[in-house]
Amino acid sequence: MQDSQSTPEFVPSGPARPRILVIDDDTELRELLVRVLESAGYETSQATNGVEGVRAVESEPPDLVLTDIVMPEQEGIETILQLRASHADLPVIAMSGGTRFGSGDYLKIAERLGASVTLAKPFAPADLMAAVSRLLPMPSSV
Secondary structure: OOOOOOOOOOOOOOOOOOEEEEEOOOHHHHHHHHHHHHHOOOEEEEEOOHHHHHHHHHHOOOOEEEEEOOOOOOOHHHHHHHHHHHOOOOOEEEEEOOEOOEOHHHHHHHHHOOOOEEEEOOOOHHHHHHHHHHHOOOOOOO
16 A cells, blocks of 8 residues: 655755856846856846845855946946955956947956956857856756
8 A cells, every 4th residue: 555645756966057147237138148048057046236246146156157347236347346355266257238438448347357258248149158168167968
């Protein structure tokens, strides 16, 4: 006779998938980036500005941060400085579409202040994945 309260079978989880925090105030772009990263097998979390992003890193450090530079409340340069002070080894990808003056200066500053890789917007999903794969292992197939 089978017990109606059978013990659930233990299913070991595989190695944890690398987790990427995406920080961008542009909701559509942030969600697109999350879809691209998740379709490649990464776990993601999101923040809408640098203040939220730094809080998210402090509460549950990701394996990589992808941050915009130009954002309200706290822009990406300050975010990178704070992350470098508290998590020196955390890989950071800085991205910017800049302003009417272009994105190059912002990205050069971000790189000098500790961004591991920079991406000028707009960029193709393949460019994003190439940047991420330089800094993180590819997720194991599930």
